[in-house]
Ligand code: PEP
């Protein structure tokens with residue numbers, strides 16, 4: 019039966035495919051595809067785990083005291099029965115053999131399917147056996163953890179190759195869409211260049227980092243779809259409408275045809291935009307506009323150049339730190355930054371120092387994140403200043419990369435003059451360290467993110483220290499309105515057009531222009547075509563966004579008259595009714 023689930027639109031376009039559920043098991047398991055010659059070994063690993071649990075239970079039964087309560091022995095019998103059940107074993111085999119899921123992913127997927135069958139049972143006693151099943155599976159997973167996998171999670175390159183193979187394999191020609199309760203930004207990154215045609219998650223806001231990475235993958239995505247991962251079943255046909263934020267499950271033939279048509283329209287529109295690739299971004303009245311790229315990984319630079327970016331306005335360096343057991347050392351970071359600089363072929367690269375914390379956690383043990391309000395805690399520059407050795411390592415690596423091309427250094431989440439001074443003196447210290455070691459490095463411009471209201475309100479102080487500013491609207495909105503950007507339950511209040519947000523944006527841009535300092539916006543607002551005219555009207559001439567958005571924003575720039583927009587944006591700023599502001603922005 020067809021039904022729909024509503025969430026927040028994150029990445030545009032239509033995806034049609036079969037659902038792949040990434041189960042949100044209580045046990046944290048890895049999800050990756052294996053090679054076909056690894057199938058037998060993965061099945062073996064599950065078998066060994068299962069046999070070990072059977073042995074353990076049988077031992078428990080033998081050692082059971084004579085006067086043990088009857089319920090206990092009955093419970094162990096149930097667990098043994100569940101372990102022998104073919105629905106579990108054959109199901110797991112199917113996911114490994116036919117879908118090439120790794121053993122843990124296959125096991126949790128099958129758990130989900132059987133658990134759902136239990137949920138639908140009329141008999142309360144049988145329904146409650148779901149908890150036993152979960153326990154049994156968790157025990158197997160625990161055993162498997164001890165049994166080293168002959169198949170290690172793939173490197174990004176291998177994964178890309180593997181997925182490329184999958185795409186070319188004509189037995190796997192149905193697009194797959196990923197449905198999960200939640201995906202961390204690091205998980206999401208694993209799926210870069212993946213076979214998945216779309217993503218849906220239960221949680222997350224429009225500018226959560228998971229959503230940002232999903233957008234950079236340029237495939238339709240919906241987040242904050244509440245209980246989608248409970249309602250959608252493995253292999254269901256699903257349509258993801260990334261423009262409307264709607265997920266249609268088990269669609270009828272008519273709906274499928276309608277969305278198939280819409281999908282082709284979107285593709286055509288994208289193709290049409292490519293004609294603008296080599297057109298300079300200039301308004302009708304001759305104002306030059308700089309369209310830059312936001313990247314997460316060094317190799318994204320290639321895509322940025324292809325998309326017509328005139329530089330990288332934001333390289334989120336924290337993605338080099340996430341999803342790994344140890345922090346990257348100076349050499350590794352230097353190579354990564356150098357790769358991005360060389361990839362941009364002489365165009366400038368703005369490297370932001372590490373911004374972890376809040377919804378971009380590091381692996382356990384590298385940084386304590388168990389605070390009540392992590393977004394207000396030891397995040398970004400605060401963490402860097404709390405660990406100066408780690409920070410100087412990063413600064414040295416960036417300075418060294420600057421010897422290979424134009425580099426701007428960008429510091430996230432500054433608010434205090436003392437933080438600014440500390441940062442700049444650590445930068446001086448890093449230069450001295452390189453001098454002492456006789457290692458060459460380059461010049462760089464130093465800029466600050468304006469993403470805390472306090473920073474926007476003290477922009478004059480910032481400009482005394484920095485060469486340029488970059489406005490991070492994602493956090494500026496979050497901190498101005500006290501709305502967690504990753505929380506779908508307050509997503510309706512996350513409003514880029516709130517008069518307070520617009521005022522901070524306008525005054526920051528105006529002050530930079532008055533002082534002749536560079537200013538850009540690198541938050542998601544810069545890539546939103548509905549905001550282009552307003553930002554131009556506020557005087558912005560530098561926009562940094564996902565490479566995939568560049569041509570659509572360029573189209574808006576080419577159609578804009580900057581002088582007329584300046585007068586119009588004053589009206590927008592003067593309006594205090596958000597709905598009026600909205601109608602003024604989108605006349
Ligand atoms: C922002 O806050 O707008 C920004 C660009 O940084 P991030 O999204 O990585 O926090």
Ligand code: MG
Pocket residue numbers: 430469490492493
């Ligand atoms: Mg930010």
